[in-house]
Amino acid sequence: MNPRHLYTLTPACKKQYQVQPDEFPGYERDKSMEYELPPYLPKSTLRFWYNTQTVGFQTHWHDAQEIIIPLEDNYSVTVQGQEYLLEPGDILLIPPGDLHSICAPESGSRFIFLLGLDLFCHLEDFFYTRSLLSKPIHMTADTHPEIYEEEISLIMQTASHYFSNSPSRQLYVYACMMNFYARYTDFHVKSSHTPADKTLALHSKNPTQKLNQLLEYLQEHYAENISLDKASALTGISKFYLSRIFRQYTGQSYSEYLSFLRIQKAENLLKDTNIHISDISAACGYSSISSFNRAFRQLKGCSPSEYRKYHGHGT
Secondary structure, eight states, X not given: OOXXXXXXXXXXXXXXXXXXXXXXXXXXXXTTOSBOOOOOOTTSSEEEEEEOOSSOEEEEBOSSEEEEEEEESOEEEEETTEEEEEOTTOEEEEOTTOOEEEEOOSSOEEEEEEEOOHHHHTSTTXXXXXXXXXXOEEEXXXXXXXXXXXXXXXXXXXXXXXXXXXXXXXXXXXXXHHHHHHHHHHHHHHHTOOHHHHHHHTTSSOHHHHHHHHHHHHHHHXXXXXXXXXXXXXXXXXXXXXXXXXXXXXXXOHHHHHHHHHHHHHHHHHHHOOOOHHHHHHHTTOSSHHHHHHHHHHHHSSOHHHHHHXXXXXX
């Protein structure tokens, strides 16, 4: 497959995409801080760059999801210590909160899209999608041939809407990204079922529906001591089979997903309240402040107190 025509910009687009909708001139991030507050469009949680810079970005993180698509020349991105070598047309989704750095080539261009996910997280159907987005996703024409053309086309449509003069540009952008996430989610669900799984599924009526119900239950009861044994009892799926299909379905083990949920809730409390960190630890289901600190640092790359300071709160 040669998909270059799908992401090649015309000279007119290259010129148009140099100017932000609010005429924002660009910015220099504070290199002394790992935390970055994205310069979103006013009254939004999005910013789409047509980037031609030849300088990279040191290790940093932010609450937004970052999507990087090289258009001309390669691009090197390191996320949580793992390096991704991106070729033109590749799509890399970086989870919110993940430490990452970027090494730019001496020439070339790429899209860098910052998108807050809070709007999507209010949708029940996004529970499962959000779990998939907790790990980096490197999508190429070779690794995702079933959906690549649709996904890269949606990114290009997003750029076109973002840099348009339409008063509804943000609605079009969010609509494109909802479609993007929905298609990836459906693809992941279909690809996670092997012939062996179909045979095993005969022993459990509609395991996918039961997993969705479990994910919804965990959204409400994440702070409780919900062991894999209890989850097995709640779903009526054997512990061994549940552990296997949970990883296939979400891309994480059961314990990893539960930790992801708890830390996600802790982030909101640290940002939006002055509740003592020990109380947040207990409210999110941790038996000790040390286990909370360890889990938080493992997922976010900093301590809870450091995270709170980044967001303008004291300890």
